[in-house]
Amino acid sequence: MYKAFYGLSDNPFSIAPNPHYLFLSDRHREALAHLTYGLGETGGFVLLTGEVGTGKTTVSRCLLGQLPDNTDTAFILNPSLTELELLATLCDELKIAYGDNPTLKQLTDHLSRFLLDNHSKGRNTVLIIDEAQHLRPEVLEQLRLLTNLETDTKKLLQVILIGQPELQLLLKRQELRQLAQRITARYHLLPLNEDEIALYVLHRLQVAGRFEPLFTRKAVKELQKYSGGIPRLINLLCERSLMAGYAQSRVPIDHHMVRQAAAEVLGEEEPTQNRYLWPTATAAALFVAFGVSYWLFTDKPVNAASASSRGLESTPTNVAPLNMQTLSATEETSKFVQPADQQNNQTTQSSIPDPSQRLLNDAINQSRDIDTAFAGLFSVWGKVPYKGLTACQSAVEQGLSCYQQQGNWMSLTRLNYPAVVYLVDDNQQDFYGAVIAVDGEQLLMQLGEQQLWVDRAWFNQHFSGTFEILWQAPNLPMMDISQKSSPGQLQWLENALAHVNNRNARRVNQFDVQLENDLKSFQSQHGLKADGIAGNQTLVRLNLYLSQQGPRLTDNGVRS
Known part of the structure; x- marks a missing residue:
């Protein structure tokens, strides 16, 4: 209903599991690493717990995709079974034939023969039980007995128990102490924090085809407050917020819409x-x-050094406000400099407001509207935004594209594009600036109609982690590059990765191990899914580095 309005090709916040929308936060990656370690050579039981909707099943499905080819897996989704029913279900999953009305001993014998035969063939057997908090103690004990079959070095059956926190309490029971001692790895999956929620929402929007920002930072804060970081609730709130925005024909989604969605979804x-x-x-x-x-x-004395402690180079140099309409990247800008001896000698003064700090505060107060920051960014490109259109719509009308990224100082300077940055003041209020140039550890930033040089410490203190750039995207369609791609596509990928890594390109005619490793390394460094497939997001990021069009932070020159 609202997909065309937001420029989406799919519903990004459906609660139905979809592998295309797989998002692994640092917590999910850590959980996956624990499970993988637990399924090492020694085997045994592996435990994954977490609240409802935190992504336990997502982690387990991701684990299934990473298991080696010589692994036979059985996945039990409904463990409310008796001992006999559980063993019968396990036989069904492993395609083990058994007669009518088998006894517990017959099923155990069938499974034992299968496990021994699998081991002789060099194959592993893994049992994954979801919602394991519903297992009866006697069924868990039966599983423990089944895992008694082992060699001198490993268990022949490895079991992953996935469940809610009640599973931890269940395993603390006296009669299950032997099983608890066989758990080789355990991990409790916590909800997402605010930064991870922002990345999660951005990821799902990008997979659905929208790279233009949609949720404000305050909206993300509200998502965290009402969802508690539970991905399933985040999806429900985002879905309802998109419907509210569509009904009101409003973009972006703000915190008021999220609150309204919370009232409707959570009551x-x-x-x-x-x-x-x-x-x-x-x-x-x-x-x-x-x-x-x-x-x-x-009346209180004021320490003059406090102004510079924020990282702003704060000297009382006379600065005239710059006109936004006539500002260009080559114009002379004001730079605040306070000599070191003046900082050391001037320890106290009367309570007269610091002019540089007052100037900074005025500039911040003029920067509450993101459109003002985008106007500064358009100016660097020699363009102006169109009245009545959003910044990104104005960019598209002028042959440019918007691109939003989550990152830090290194992400921003490495990409080397002028950018609109999302900032937070000392009162946790949002404001926005345009980063125009970089000089060592300093950034030239436009706040409102004023340009100021700020250092890295000040920027890191106020940067919320989100920035947006304008760039000239290639007109050619971006097709995924993988093992099955043509030699020409593979050579393009090798050339692009070599350019990013500042090395000489190799001649390639197949997707070899080195090309795959270089691609995965690039994806990991840029917060992308390291799957070894150059999909849309990876190709966009590569083309950002390859583009020769537009200004850059290091030289402010327009490349032809």
Whole structure:
């Protein structure tokens, strides 16, 4: 219904599992690593727990995709079974034939012969049980007895138990202590934090074909507050927020829409636990207000070094506001410099506002609207945004594309494009700036109508992790490059990776191990899924480095 409105090719927030939308946060990767380690040569039981909707099944499916080809797997989704039913289900999963009305001993004998035969063929056998908190103690004990079949070095049956936190309590029971001692690896999967939620939402939007930002930073904060970091709830809230935005014909999705979605999906205006914080918050606010009033009306000495401690080079050089309409990347800009001896000698002064700090605060207050920051970015490209269109729509009308990325100082400077950056002030209020140039450890940033040089420490303190660039995307269609691609496509990929890594390109005519490893390394370094397939997101990132069009941070020159 709303896909065309947002420029989506698919529904990005469906709660149905879809491998194309697989997103592995650092927590999920760590969980996957624990499971993989637990399925090492020694085998045994592996335990993965987590709250409902945290992505346990996603991790298990990802693990299945990474198991070697010589592995036979049995996946049991409904473990509310008796001992006999569980062994029969396991035989069905492994395609082991058995007669009518088998006994427990007959099923155990069939499974033992299968495991021994598999081991003689050099094959492994893995049993994965989802929702394992529903297993009965006697069924778990039967599984333990089944894993008694072993060689001198390994278990012949490896079992992965996946369940909710109640599974941990179940395994602490006295009669299951022997099984608990056989767990070789365990991991409790926690919900996503705010930064991971932002990456999760961005990832799903990009897979669905939208690279233009859609959710504001405040909206992400609301997603974290109402969902608690549970991916399933995030999907429900995002889905309902998109419907609300479509109904109102509004872009981007802001925190008000997320709150409305939470009221509809969860049936409450705010998380229950936050309601009990209001008395404390009110008392704290009154205390802070009293302290501020006391400070304002009491003469106190001010340390002059405090202005520069934020990382802004703060000297009282006369600075005139720059006109946004006439600003270009080559114009003379103001630079705040405070001599080191002045910083060391000037320890106290009367409570006169620091002019450089006042100038900075004024610039920040002029930068609350992201469109102002985009106007500065368009100016660097020698263009202006169109009235009545969003910044990215204006870019498309002028032959450019928007690209949003999550990262840090290194991500921004390595990409080397002027960018709009999402920032947060000392009061946790959003503001936006345009990064125009970089000089060593300093960035030339435009805030409102003012250009200021800021250092790395100040930038890292205020940067929220999101930035957007304009670039001239290639007109040619981007087709996935993999093992089955033509020699010409493989050579292009080798040339692109060599260019990024500043090395000489090799002659390739097949997707060899070195090309695959270089591709996976590039994907890992840029937060992409390291699957060894150059899909749309990987190709966009490579073309960003290959493009010769437009200004760059290091030289501010337009490449032809």
